[in-house]
Structure formats: structure tokens, C-alpha cells
Amino acid sequence: MRLSAIHMLAASAAPVRAFVASAAPSVARFAGGSSGIFSGARQGLRGAVLASKARPVSRTMRMANSQRLGDPIGQMMDKTDVFIFDCDGVIWKGDSLIEGVPSVLDRLRQAGKRIFFVTNNSTKSRKGYKSKFDSLGLSVEPEEIFSSSFAAAAYLEQTRFKDTGKKVYIVGEVGIEEELDLIGVPHFGGPSDGSKGVELKPGFALPHDENVGAVVVGFDRMINYYKIQYAQLCINENPGCEFIATNTDAVTHLTDAQEWAGNGAMVGAIKGCTGVEPTIVGKPGPLMIDYIIQKYNVERSRICMVGDRLDTDVLFGANNGLMSILTLSGVTTEEKLLSPENKINPDYYVNSINDFFPFYT
Amino acid sequence: MRLSAIHMLAASAAPVRAFVASAAPSVARFAGGSSGIFSGARQGLRGAVLASKARPVSRTMRMANSQRLGDPIGQMMDKTDVFIFDCDGVIWKGDSLIEGVPSVLDRLRQAGKRIFFVTNNSTKSRKGYKSKFDSLGLSVEPEEIFSSSFAAAAYLEQTRFKDTGKKVYIVGEVGIEEELDLIGVPHFGGPSDGSKGVELKPGFALPHDENVGAVVVGFDRMINYYKIQYAQLCINENPGCEFIATNTDAVTHLTDAQEWAGNGAMVGAIKGCTGVEPTIVGKPGPLMIDYIIQKYNVERSRICMVGDRLDTDVLFGANNGLMSILTLSGVTTEEKLLSPENKINPDYYVNSINDFFPFYT
Numbered sequence: 001m002r003l004s005a006i007h008m009l010a011a012s013a014a015p016v017r018a019f020v021a022s023a024a025p026s027v028a029r030f031a032g033g034s035s036g037i038f039s040g041a042r043q044g045l046r047g048a049v050l051a052s053k054a055r056p057v058s059r060t061m062r063m064a065n066s067q068r069l070g071d072p073i074g075q076m077m078d079k080t081d082v083f084i085f086d087c088d089g090v091i092w093k094g095d096s097l098i099e100g101v102p103s104v105l106d107r108l109r110q111a112g113k114r115i116f117f118v119t120n121n122s123t124k125s126r127k128g129y130k131s132k133f134d135s136l137g138l139s140v141e142p143e144e145i146f147s148s149s150f151a152a153a154a155y156l157e158q159t160r161f162k163d164t165g166k167k168v169y170i171v172g173e174v175g176i177e178e179e180l181d182l183i184g185v186p187h188f189g190g191p192s193d194g195s196k197g198v199e200l201k202p203g204f205a206l207p208h209d210e211n212v213g214a215v216v217v218g219f220d221r222m223i224n225y226y227k228i229q230y231a232q233l234c235i236n237e238n239p240g241c242e243f244i245a246t247n248t249d250a251v252t253h254l255t256d257a258q259e260w261a262g263n264g265a266m267v268g269a270i271k272g273c274t275g276v277e278p279t280i281v282g283k284p285g286p287l288m289i290d291y292i293i294q295k296y297n298v299e300r301s302r303i304c305m306v307g308d309r310l311d312t313d314v315l316f317g318a319n320n321g322l323m324s325i326l327t328l329s330g331v332t333t334e335e336k337l338l339s340p341e342n343k344i345n346p347d348y349y350v351n352s353i354n355d356f357f358p359f360y361t
Numbered sequence: 362m363r364l365s366a367i368h369m370l371a372a373s374a375a376p377v378r379a380f381v382a383s384a385a386p387s388v389a390r391f392a393g394g395s396s397g398i399f400s401g402a403r404q405g406l407r408g409a410v411l412a413s414k415a416r417p418v419s420r421t422m423r424m425a426n427s428q429r430l431g432d433p434i435g436q437m438m439d440k441t442d443v444f445i446f447d448c449d450g451v452i453w454k455g456d457s458l459i460e461g462v463p464s465v466l467d468r469l470r471q472a473g474k475r476i477f478f479v480t481n482n483s484t485k486s487r488k489g490y491k492s493k494f495d496s497l498g499l500s501v502e503p504e505e506i507f508s509s510s511f512a513a514a515a516y517l518e519q520t521r522f523k524d525t526g527k528k529v530y531i532v533g534e535v536g537i538e539e540e541l542d543l544i545g546v547p548h549f550g551g552p553s554d555g556s557k558g559v560e561l562k563p564g565f566a567l568p569h570d571e572n573v574g575a576v577v578v579g580f581d582r583m584i585n586y587y588k589i590q591y592a593q594l595c596i597n598e599n600p601g602c603e604f605i606a607t608n609t610d611a612v613t614h615l616t617d618a619q620e621w622a623g624n625g626a627m628v629g630a631i632k633g634c635t636g637v638e639p640t641i642v643g644k645p646g647p648l649m650i651d652y653i654i655q656k657y658n659v660e661r662s663r664i665c666m667v668g669d670r671l672d673t674d675v676l677f678g679a680n681n682g683l684m685s686i687l688t689l690s691g692v693t694t695e696e697k698l699l700s701p702e703n704k705i706n707p708d709y710y711v712n713s714i715n716d717f718f719p720f721y722t
Contacts, residue, residue: 094563095563096563197582198582198615198621200582200615200616201616202455202456202457202616202617203455203616203617203618204616204618205616205618205619206619206621220586221558221559221561221586222585222586223584223585223586223589223630224583224584224585225581225582225583225584225622228584228622228626229621229622232612232620232621232622232626233619236612236620248633250633250634250635250636251593251597251634254559254561255561255562255563255564255565255566256563256564257564257565257566258566258567258594259593259597260559260567260590260593261586261589261590261593261630261634262634264633264634264636265589265593265630265631265633265634266630266633267633268629268630268631268632268633268634269584269622269626269627269629269630269633270626270629271629271633272609272611272624272625272626272627272628272629272630272632273611273612273622273623273625273626273629274611275611275625
């Protein structure tokens with residue numbers, strides 16, 4: 001039997017350091033002889049998520065073989081119909097599947113839970129992500145995948161953009177192009193403008209299409225001044241032109257060896273030359289959750305967001321009235337989660353989603 | 362005799378539209394038979410500049426042949442020892458000198474006024490700007506030119522950056538390189554990184570120099586993902602690494618035919634992937650004014666900032682305790698200045714700086 005742990009967070013006036021000192025090893029994982037059952041009411045816990053003065057307190061629990069009333073895993077499973085998983089840092093890291101994940105997903109499906117995967121990475125479409133899941137040996141349906149490229153298309157569909165007869169200018173990669181093709185919205189820019197520059201001579205103006213009604217900005221490794229200027233002209237000079245950001249993540253994981261500047265950079269560039277705030281369609285915006293609730297007729301309070309980032313995933317859950325679980329298998333350390341500076345607290349946290357079924361793996 | 366006008370702004374509870382209706386044509390320039398002498402106390406006017414609820418009221422004045430006590434031009438000249446001119450939109454537009462400017466500058470010098478030129482354009486050094494002034498037939502000293510590239514170097518000198526033995530990474534063009542060379546601070550990046558890309562393969566990390574102690578971000582037509590990522594790594598991973606912005610202008614005038622995305626885009630990109638706010642050394646930051654006051658021993662209240670932008674030039678004057686004049690020869694229209702939405706008011710405004718000497722040109 002492999003021992004594992006699920007952790008709960010609750011608001012408390014007790015400072016973390018004092019707690020750690022008096023109850024060490026409060027964060028020891030897989031340790032025997034630990035503390036027992038913690039049965040804090042969920043209502044009380046929800047309030048902790050955004051309470052800016054709340055200090056998180058960690059309580060570690062070794063689970064018994066049987067699920068007992070009041071144990072955190074049982075509570076969480078009982079209260080959840082839908083799990084929404086962030087991908088990078090939760091399902092995989094870079095190009096490597098996190099060990100044990102296929103079995104966890106199978107067991108959740110067997111238990112009747114509905115599963116979705118959300119990712120702020122807009123460089124792939126749903127179809128592109130399906131290939132990535134396939135290549136990692138994970139069987140998922142395209143409809144279970146909510147990439148921010150799809151979210152941009154879903155937003156344009158929801159707002160009946162096609163009816164305006166206008167076009168989209170893309171700062172971003174192929175994922176956005178593929179999703180816009182699927183909904184029949186004309187677009188240009190993106191990879192095709194990756195090697196364009198501007199010619200500067202007296203009297204020169206970069207011509208731009210006055211029929212662009214929206215600029216969609218996603219992560220773009222080929223960002224350049226031409227694209228920035230083109231986007232600026234559309235947003236500043238075309239009346240009513242929308243500025244849509246797939247997401248604003250500061251950093252992302254292009255490779256698992258370091259953090260890479262994320263779409264926060266591309267969106268920041270366009271904000272910086274227009275003074276306009278974008279509509280954010282990915283996390284932590286509400287669009288994807290509203291879409292899932294409406295399309296699949298699920299209850300908001302019975303959805304649990306599972307992610308590895310406090311300021312996107314957990315905040316996304318909190319802002320949208322969902323339960324949330326932080327997994328330490330990605331970018332957030334337990335130290336950061338439990339530090340007094342952190343004001344964003346999930347309902348639960350785990351080492352990895354393997355901890356959902358600690359006794360069967 | 363050519364008639365011209367200098368306009369004063371004062372705080373008033375009277376809405377602009379009502380005033381315009383009752384005193385039309387309040388903004389007519391060069392019109393005969395107009396209103397007389399306006400002798401509002403300067404102390405009262407200063408308060409109007411940043412008062413967020415103040416509504417601007419325009420009073421137009423036709424000047425008589427002689428300067429009379431209480432006339433705006435006389436008042437302004439009497440109270441000013443130093444004129445600080447923004448360049449683009451004030452002295453020139455793109456590559457064309459604004460008509461009459463050489464004569465105005467000559468007359469100011471003859472009247473014993475000290476003159477400086479400030480520009481947020483960091484693509485040229487002081488030396489580079491001297492060439493531009495020369496090519497337009499304007500004789501100025503390099504010491505009279507305060508480009509934001511020079512301001513970045515002045516800041517690094519003021520903070521004894523050289524003593525740290527560290528290097529500067531540049532997102533920007535040759536102006537910053539030339540100014541850093543003059544103060545002997547080692548640097549890299551800038552134009553040399555203009556065609557670099559990132560290679561993405563599993564496990565790949567972009568190596569970066571841990572001895573970079575400051576990233577200077579100026580306007581950069583060759584901005585790319587490599588530079589953004591390099592800057593992100595230095596700022597996020599090198600302890601104490603500074604993030605210095607030459608300026609954050611949303612748009613700039615690379616050519617006179619349209620507005621071009623300005624350094625707000627480059628700075629926005631780096632802010633967006635680091636979450637760090639930069640130290641801004643150009644307008645509207647105080648550095649250049651403090652430098653002038655200290656170096657030339659002039660009185661702050663006797664300095665007048667002359668520019669064509671409300672949110673940089675006039676705000677820069679107001680924030681630094683200077684007088685300010687808006688000229689309509691650049692990007693700001695009288696309509697925008699006098700609209701109820703505008704909360705940034707100069708002490709005076711003119712059609713162009715030719716209005717400083719309307720009777721001699």
C-alpha cells in the first residue's frame with residue numbers, strides 16, 4: 001500500500017510559522033502515525049479562498065483503507081460531479097505525462113465523474129490538443145478539451161461576430177487559426193505575418209484593413225513590430241474593434257527546463273500601445289465555465305477546478321464559484337502556498353492527482 | 362501685422378459647453394475684436410492642472426502691439442527662465458521642421474532664456490539628435506538635448522551602476538548603446554539580438570547571463586520573442602536586476618503619416634511577463650528635471666515645459682512643479698483639450714510656439 005495525503009486549507013488567525021513549529025511535521029508526506037480526521041465544514045472553507053487576511057493552515061492526514069465520513073477525499077468526491085483539469089503541471093509537464101494520471105482519469109470516469117481539460121495555451125486548437133493527448137496515450141474526446149484558442153472562437157460565436165461580416169486579425173499561432181476556421185470566421189495575420197517588417201520613409205503609413213472587427217492575441221513566438229503596429233491600428237482606428245486576449249499568463253512552459261515569457265507579454269505589448277484592456281477568454285475569465293455549465297447542464301457548485309497555479313487556476317475556481325484543488329506537481333511549491341504572503345487558497349491541495357486514489361495505485 | 366493668440370486655462374465650475382455657447386467664438390484664432398485682458402493669478406491657475414473635477418474654460422485673447430501687464434504672453438515670459446521643449450510635434454513633425462521655429466528659438470535665447478530639448482524617443486543618443494537638429498538647420502549644443510536614451514545612462518550614473526561591475530541587457534536601438542558607451546557601462550542585446558530566435562526542444566533552457574544587473578527597455582523596431590524571454594529571465598531570475606524603461610508612450614511618430622506603436626508596447630511586453638513595474642527615466646518621470654535643476658542651478662517654478670501631449674508633456678510639467686504650455690501643432694486637438702473628459706490642463710496653450718512672438722514673425 002502506498003500512503004499518500006490530501007490536504008485541506010482553512011482560515012485561521014494562527015500564523016503559519018507557529019503552527020508549523022508546534023505541529024511538525026505538518027507537511028511531511030507519506031509519513032506514518034499522523035493526525036486523524038479533519039472535518040471542517042465546506043461552507044467555512046469556501047470563505048477562506050479569497051479572504052485577504054486569512055492565513056492558511058496545513059493539516060496533513062494519513063488516510064485509512066476505508067473512506068470514512070468526514071475524510072477529505074470522500075468529502076471532495078461526494079461533492080463533485082465535474083472535474084476540470086488544467087493540463088500543464090497537472091496532466092503533463094512539457095512533453096512528459098505525469099505518472100499515474102491515466103489510471104486516475106479512468107477511475108474518475110468509472111466513478112461517474114465528468115472530466116474536462118482546460119489550458120491557457122492557445123498555440124494548439126482542440127484538434128491539436130487531441131493529438132497531444134493521443135501521443136501521450138490518453139484517450140479523450142475533443143469536446144472534453146477547452147483550449148484558450150477554442151475559447152476565443154466560442155466567444156466570437158457567442159457574440160455573433162460572424163453576422164457582422166468583419167474579419168479577425170490574429171497575433172498568435174496556428175491554434176487560433178484552426179478554431180476560427182471551424183466557426184467560419186475570416187482571419188489573417190498570425191504565422192503569415194511572422195517575418196514582416198515595417199518600411200520607414202517620410203510620409204509612410206502602414207495600410208490596415210478597416211474591416212477588422214476584432215484582434216485576437218494569443219501566445220506568439222514570432223511576435224514582431226509589424227504585428228504590434230497592425231493590431232494597434234485596428235484597435236485604435238477601427239470603430240468598435242474588439243481586443244480579445246486568449247489569456248494573460250506571465251510565464252508558460254514551452255520546455256520543462258525553464259519558465260518562458262507567456263502571453264502576458266504579447267497582451268502587454270498591445271495594451272501598452274493602445275491603453276485598452278482586453279476581454280480575456282481563457283482562465284481566469286468566466287467564459288469557459290459558463291460555456292460548460294450551459295452546454296452540459298451541470299451545477300456550478302459541483303464543479304471542482306484542479307490546477308497547479310494559484311493566480312490562474314485556483315483564482316479561476318474561486319472567481320467562478322467552483323471548488324478548487326491545487327496540485328504541487330507543477331509550478332507552485334508547498335512553501336509558496338503556505339507562506340503568509342499568499343492570499344489565494346484552494347479548498348484542498350495534493351502532491352499530484354494520484355492522491356485522489358491513494359490506495360489503489 | 363500677424364495676429365495670433367495665447368490661451369489660458371483656469372479652473373471653473375462652469376461647464377465648457379455652456380461657456381462656448383455663451384461666448385462663441387471662444388476658440389477662434391486670429392479673430393479681430395475679441396475679449397480683452399485676462400489677468401488670473403498664476404497661483405490660482407496652478408491648482409487647475411491636476412484638479413480632477415476642474416472643468417477647463419478657454420479664454421481667447423487678441424494681443425495688442427505692446428506687452429501690457431497682465432497679458433498672458435508677458436506674464437509667461439516674465440515668469441520663465443528655462444523653456445523645456447518636447448521635440449516631435451513642437452519643433453518638428455517627423456522629418457519636417459515646424460515653420461518659424463528657428464526664429465522663435467533665436468528670440469528666446471536673445472531674451473536670455475535657457476533652452477532644453479527633451480524627447481522620449483530613445484532610438485538616438487544625444488549625438489544622434491545633434492545630427493538631426495543640424496540637418497534641420499537648428500544650432501543646438503548636445504548638452505541642451507535630453508533624450509530618454511541619455512536619461513537611462515544618467516540614471517545608471519546617478520545610481521553608481523558601474524561600481525557593481527554588472528552589465529546591462531538592452532531591448533532597444535542604437536541610442537541606448539551609444540549613451541551607455543559614453544559612461545563606460547558594459548551592455549549587450551539591442552540591435553545584435555534583432556534576428557535571434559529560440560530553439561524549442563525538450564529540456565531546452567535559454568541560457569542567460571547572471572551578471573546582468575539592469576534591463577533597459579526602449580523603443581525597438583526589432584522586438585522579438587528572444588529579447589522578451591532574455592529580459593524576462595534577467596528580471597525574474599537575477600537577484601536585484603533592475604527594469605528601466607526609457608518611457609512608456611503608447612504611440613510615437615516614426616513617420617508623420619500615422620501614429621505608430623510606441624515604447625509602451627515594448628515595456629508592456631516585459632511588464633506582462635514579469636509582473637514588475639519599471640523605473641521610468643523619461644517623461645513623465647522626474648529624473649530629467651531633477652538633473653537639469655541640479656546641474657544648471659535653476660529654480661523649479663521658473664521652468665516651463667512646452668509639449669504637444671497632455672498625458673506626457675503637460676502631466677510631466679504638472680508632476681514636477683513646472684509651468685506648462687500645450688502646443689496644438691502636434692497630436693492634441695483643441696477639442697480634446699477642452700473636452701469635459703480631459704482632466705489634464707496646461708497653464709497656457711498655443712497654436713504653435715510661433716505664438717510666443719506673434720508680432721515679430
